[in-house]
Amino acid sequence: MAMYRNDRLLGGGLRFTHDLVITAAHCLGRNPRRGDTLRLYTAKAVVDGSDEEMFDGTVVELPRGDIALIEMHLPRGPGGHIPPTTARATRDDPWRATYRPTLELGALTGTVSVPSLPKKARDGEVIEVIQLLCPGNLGSHRGYSGSPVELEPSSALPRGAILGILLQQQPNRAKPQESSDTLYAVPVQEAVTRFESLSDRHLLECLIAESWQQQPIAGAAEGEDGKEGKDGPDQKKRRNSSVPMEHADLLLDMWGKADLLDAHQIQSIRAWMDEHRETDDDQNHL
Template sequence: MTATDYWVDLHRAGQRLGGGFLLTRRFVLTALHCLRDLALEEQVDIELADGERVDGRFCRQDKEADMALIEIAAGHRVSLPIPAADRARDGDRWRGPYRPAVADIHLSGLVSGTARHHCVGGATIEALQLTTDQHLGDYSGYSGGPVEGVPEGTERQPAVLGILIEQTPDRADASRAANVLIAATIGEAMRRFDHLDVAHLIDVLRPPRSGHRQQAATRERFDDAEELLRQLDDWAERELIDPAQVAELKVLTVKRLIEREMGGGGA
């Protein structure tokens, strides 16, 4: 197993729909247009990176932002790694660990900017503009796949930055796509779907950090909330609380934390 084994392939009735990735051990995030004409609550087959297939359910969608969640069947416990998340920085290298088929290449390139983007569906979202090293003319098969940052000169594992949702048309030839792709940030996905178990992704909601002293102070401010999130997991494992309520309680904790950081009060 590697740090990139969190991506999945989605299928329905033997037909491949597109890519996605494990945002938590319970939910797969994908681009809504990958699910084509599926209705909410329909079943989706999830093929994990290690080849195992598990049942899933199309449970949430955001039509305007072109994102969807697939819930993994309750009887399956995912053992594959769940990615850390981070914020993208202009000029950073990125790569796509997911590819539509074994014969296809992995995408890579530069983060050329983070800005508000107006989606085809009508939403204005926080998005990454990505240039690709590969000039394919058609990147549609990569939709729903994760965008990873590539840490240079460090031993840090890659972190997921966003989800690929759109390709930019070539202005000289509208039948082809330019080597510029659009990805929704992980922070945007978290805001769109309010019941995600997001304890491991909380950093993407914090403002960018600079300096060791500021980092230490930031960690101290969040210690109490992170301890509560860990305690909720412990109570669920000991059957002192209904596991079905844990995700809801964690989201409430993170929301209160966000409100406090933004000056909205609360504990």
């Protein structure tokens, strides 16, 4: 996604959930603060100016490490956003930046040179980063910060997988005024652990269940003519209540395999899910 404030381009961002975007904090200005507002554009909005793909947003978290979390102002209810597939970087992985500051500029591409490296961020915090090689002598990559760094699509991953968020470019040590072909990105897993809004229980309660709990089930309580079917309204409500858990099971497995959640978080979420399943079962027997 592209971020703007007062028609000024700030940088890119990764739409991680239905309404939360991860980006590089320095994109938001010299002294970003929680509560700052901005405008977010999807790729479709950037290309054709579609109003339906433009959203207001608010900075909700600014942990140390030059990362930020933005909440999009979306209507409550079911969301159609599919969470991105994520992966751990490995040496020589081909990558590309999915965001470009303008349509006149090309996409950054290259290979992973170091999959995991401790490095000081702009604010002095030591974080895990991915070291990326971006050959081509393109000079400064100013404006690309905040872009999702995607593993190039393959037969195994047709849609590709997100490795991290682009943070900065290494200066040329021989000529400090110039930039090198080395970039750094924060892995998605590292970023997620630093946001309270993406903690285990909050993630499940607010970002998953809420997205599907009001989603209607076709034919659950209505006949083909639009009238109430044989199950009745109570049965429709019962079937709707099971939808969040079905999706949560799938997402939990996916995030666990991608190392977005550790064993303790998974155990905590499953306990919460089991508790709510029991609550639903009790209500269904009343």
